[in-house]
Amino acid sequence: GESVGLHLPTLSVQEGDNSIINCAYSNSASDYFIWYKQESGKGPQFIIDIRSNMDKRQGQRVTVLLNKTVKHLSLQIAATQPGDSAVYFCAENRGLRGSYIPTFGRGTSLIVHP
Amino acid sequence: NAGVTQTPKFQVLKTGQSMTLQCAQDMNHEYMSWYRQDPGMGLRLIHYSVGAGITDQGEVPNGYNVSRSTTEDFPLRLLSAAPSQTSVYFCATRGYQETQYFGPGTRLLVL
Numbered sequence: 001g002e003s004v005g006l007h008l009p010t011l012s013v014q015e016g017d018n019s020i021i022n023c024a025y026s027n028s029a030s031d032y033f034i035w036y037k038q039e040s041g042k043g044p045q046f047i048i049d050i051r052s053n054m055d056k057r058q059g060q061r062v063t064v065l066l067n068k069t070v071k072h073l074s075l076q077i078a079a080t081q082p083g084d085s086a087v088y089f090c091a092e093n094r095g096l097r098g099s100y101i102p103t104f105g106r107g108t109s110l111i112v113h114p
Numbered sequence: 115n116a117g118v119t120q121t122p123k124f125q126v127l128k129t130g131q132s133m134t135l136q137c138a139q140d141m142n143h144e145y146m147s148w149y150r151q152d153p154g155m156g157l158r159l160i161h162y163s164v165g166a167g168i169t170d171q172g173e174v175p176n177g178y179n180v181s182r183s184t185t186e187d188f189p190l191r192l193l194s195a196a197p198s199q200t201s202v203y204f205c206a207t208r209g210y211q212e213t214q215y216f217g218p219g220t221r222l223l224v225l
Binding site: 009032034041042043044045046049089093101102103104105106107 | 149154155156157159162206212214217218
């Protein structure tokens, strides 16, 4: 079936390094993708999004890359900080019955070592 | 502006009991949804609503009911709790932009 998934369940980095979190999606009709950050005990929080007519979008210390050819999405975090430690989810909007409710992948846990 | 609020924060139920998880938003968003999150898994959609009076099923609707009588509130009802419903439940809203805003979650333990 259609799914959104992540390649790595856990990513450990040193403070100051750049982090790259990957995501694969299988529905070629998806036209909108979102990255969320979830800190322990909290709900997911929007980080950055990208539409399918773009291949790159930058925010503050974060960049999302979209490769529609291989149906791959990545989140790059520059100069990773301890406060970036969290679980990161990618989600795709499939237009569920016209309502654009996103479908989430399983998440990658990012651990930042001081 | 409280955003999305959920009550209770924690709940312990016995198998067979019923309860209602509350979700309220003050952003005047049309779209509201309920997700459950289990360890090592992403969020799975239970039910959603595109406006007052309109609800629809998500991926895992069995054992749950919803209603949407107002724009602000979207309660989730467990009809007869089962241990398999032990989870963390998140309510989310979305306006005309596609960004969803999540509540803080309700942790439910069914014994």
